[in-house]
Amino acid sequence: MSSDLPLNPALVEWNGHHGLPRFDEVKDADFSPGFNAALASHEAEIDAIANNPAEATFANTVVALEIAGDELSRISALFWGKAGAHTNETIQALEREIAPKLSRHYSKIGMNAALFARIDRLWETRKELGLTVEQERVLERHWKGFVRAGAKLPKIEQERLADINEKLAGLGARFGQNVLGDEKSWSLKLSDEAELDGLPGFLRDAMAAAARERGEQDGYVVTLSRSIIEPFLTFSTRRDLREQAFKAWVARGENPGETNNLGIVRETLALRAEKAKLLGYENFAAFKLDNTMAKTPEAVNTLLSQVWEKARAKALEEEASLGGLIAEEGKNHEVMPWDWRHYAEKLRQRMFDFSESELKPYLQLEKVIEACFDVAERLFGIKAVEVKGVATYHPDVRVFEVYDKDGSLKALFLGDYFARSSKRSGAWMSSFQSQHKLMLKNGRKGELPIIYNVCNFAKPAEGKPALLSLDDAKTLFHEFGHALHGMLSDVTYPSVSGTGVARDFVELPSQLYEHWLTVPEILEKYAVHYETGAPMPKALLDKVLAARTFNAGFATVEFTSSALVDMAFHADGPVGDPMAVQKQVLDGIGMPSSIVMRHATPHFQHVFSGDGYSAGYYSYMWSEVLDADAFSAFEETGNAFDPVMARKLKNNIYSVGGSIDPEETYKAFRGKLPDPQAMLKKKGLAMVEELTGSDA
Known part of the structure; x- marks a missing residue:
């Protein structure tokens, strides 16, 4: 990654609207020299911290690490934002190059013996340092990060681990690009x-x-x-x-040719298994779960397997009903995966007397966005104001200023809602800048969170409104729940800001926020017909609410099968034939032939396009146990916007990031650990025996 071009200041000096990046002044050709300069600068900062002759203190070591690499963070945020939401061949080529290079860079930091010695000394004497709860959490995060990066390994094993990480980074980049390639073609x-x-x-x-x-x-x-x-x-x-x-x-990711991902999956699983062994873990699942609420693969599989039995039984009942509709039409074919949605819609119309097409005119994108903001204002006192004419990374992206109840600017929020061929599929939240209160080297104290949501809703024809399905609307609320986690953050240190929490806790704020979409007073206000402005008729609203658990067996089977396959891949050693393992798992659990995994292995980007959700896809369900129980706290008051519960929710869940142990934050909000029965009830599944496991 060589370039003789000078560093473009717009990459690192963000002087746009309220500190937004000047997206219009950043060109693709700027990233290569930008990364070169930022990597060199960060390396120099790390060396200065590691080789500081003064005795290690929290300030000169941990705080110094927290604010080091600011330029690299900014360039990375811009680059990875574009790589996901508006890519091209130039960006993809650089992505394949920079992913391994960044991995090498961070491996070198993680294996810096002098630096780890300072961190280790602080960790061993932490009880004598007079640290706050947040400071001890930050120190723990750094210490564990170094250990998990191989700081305690012999040199030869450190070198092998760095090599593994570099290869995994490159494989993850290629995996995601291959899926996008199949989608585009x-x-x-x-x-x-x-x-x-x-x-x-x-x-x-x-x-x-x-x-x-x-x-x-x-x-x-x-x-x-x-x-x-x-x-x-x-x-x-x-x-x-x-x-x-x-x-x-x-078939995405499984087609013959360059975009086939099966070789990448095989190599990825082998490297992950080797990495776990090097670090002293029985398997990669044990390595990944060591730092989560679930703690062990056994706890995860206990939850998944017990939910699976109920979900499968429900799905088979649903399949029988769909088969009856097919027979009524005089056809004799079985329910196949390409039939399910079609006949489920017909069954819903029969059972609840409404169709998706009848509902959709009442779910305008604009109104659902307004509903998201209104719920946030009612619960947390924040207000969003759209700003026009601000340059972004794509013309479709919208910018909002978010104000606290005292009138101060709390955050900037960007919404990127429409599908395009330059954007990877799915929906996500990320940040260009995270909230914190530290003094930076440029003299600024703290930073404003700059958060963005990316979705893939169908773009309407010119002059027509974008209409959403109910699932689309839930997705919008879900991602905005993540955004609120970033925007409401109120911590001192960047590493525990916003979504910097355990993987199986991070989905709580997003999944919980979905509940407010179907609060009757929200639907009554914002579910209005796009042509007449008339509110959704009460009869239709009642049907929508009554149908909330319709098709729950199908949805839960889709998800749970994917989570079980993910766990199976990572609870053993290398896998010779990933698709054979996938089939073995699905056959073993009795996967209905009428349903497929929500994310089959060759396009399972959560797990193989990077390792964010590897051995972690279960976390959506783990968080669902939390979110169903958490919303019950509001239901028990009789007011979905109860001010006492809302204050507890903001102070203990949305604002504290990872500054407190998630079990403690949840208990501070709810008074107890969650009850899985609330989740099963929400899904419309039968009551089950008490679920065992670490916390759920």
Whole structure:
């Protein structure tokens, strides 16, 4: 990664609106020299801390580490933001290069003997240092980070670990790019009315817009964006086309050629297993779970397996009902995965007398965004104001100022809502800048959080509003819950700011926030018809609320099967044939043939595009135990916006980041650890025996 270009100041000196980056002044060619300069600068800072002749103190070692690498953090935030949300061939080539280089850089820091000696000395004497709870948590995070990076290993094993980490970084980058490559390269063009049969107007509009975005002058295209493929599978009456589209969707990452991910999966699992052994763990799952609420693979599998039995039984009941509909139509085929959504929609219409297409005109993107902000204002006292004319990394991105109840600026929030071929699939929250209160080298004290959400909703035709499904609306609330975790953060140290928490706790603020979407007073206010402005009729609202647990068996089977496969991959050693292991796990649990994993192995980006959720996909369910129990606290008061509970929620969950142990923060909010029964009740699954495990 060599370049003779000078460092572009816009990469590191963010002097845009309230400190936003000047996205319009950053070019792709700037990143290579920028990374070179920032890596060298950070290395010099690390050497100065490690070789400081003064005795190690919390200030000259831990605080110094907390504020070191500011330039690298800024360039990385800009680069990885673009790599995920608006990439191109130049960015992808650099991603393949920079991912391993960054891994080498951080491995070198983690194995710096002089630096670890200072951290280790502080850790051993921590009880004598007079540290606050947050400071001790920060020290613990650094000490454990060094140990998990191999600081205690012999030199030869450190070198091997660094090599493994570098290879894993490169593999993760390639995995995600391959999935995006398959998504970009496939589309199904439809033109005549027979091919469009059953498709409602909102979907036709989205497919027409997708066709234009892909350079088609007319017609409609089915793409592999979830916001198009799922409604197509739901509404299309053409079983042959549903099958064709579905098979392309689930084949991402498994197609022959350059984008096939199976070799990457195999190598990744082998390297992860070797890494865990080097660090003294029985397997990679044990390594990953050591620093979580769950603690052990056994605790995770106990939760997953007990939920699985209930979910599978429910899904088989649902499948039988769908089979009855097929028979009524005079057809004799089994329920296949490309049939499920189609017939589930028909069953929902019969059971609850409403359809997704009837509901969608009441779920405008604009109104759901307003609802997100309104709930935040009612619960936490913050107010969002949109700002026009601010340059961002793509014209679709919107900028909001977020103010606290005293009128002070609390955060900046960016919303990037529409699917495009330059964006990876899914939805996520991230930050350009995290909240903290430390004095920086440039003289500034603390920083304003700059948080962004990325979604993949179908972009409407020109002049028409974007209409969401109920699942889309939940996704928007979910990601905004993550955003609130970042924006409401009120800690001193960057490493424990916002979402800097245990992986199986991080989904609590997001999943909990979803509950407020279906609070009746929110739907009554914001679920208004996009043409007439009339509120959703009470009869329809009641049906929507009554149908909240409809199809719960299907949804839980989709998720839980993925989590069980993830755990199986990482609880053993190297895997020769990943798809054979996937099949073995699914056969062993009795996976219904009518349902597939939500994320099959070749496109399981949570697990293989980086290791964020590796041996950790279960955490959505772990957090679901927490979030269902947490919302029950509001239900028990009879007021979804109870001010006492809202204050406890803000002070103990949303604002403390990782500055306090998650078990303690949860108990401070709720008064006790969570009850899994609330989660099972929310899902509409039968009551089960007491679930065992660490905390859930």
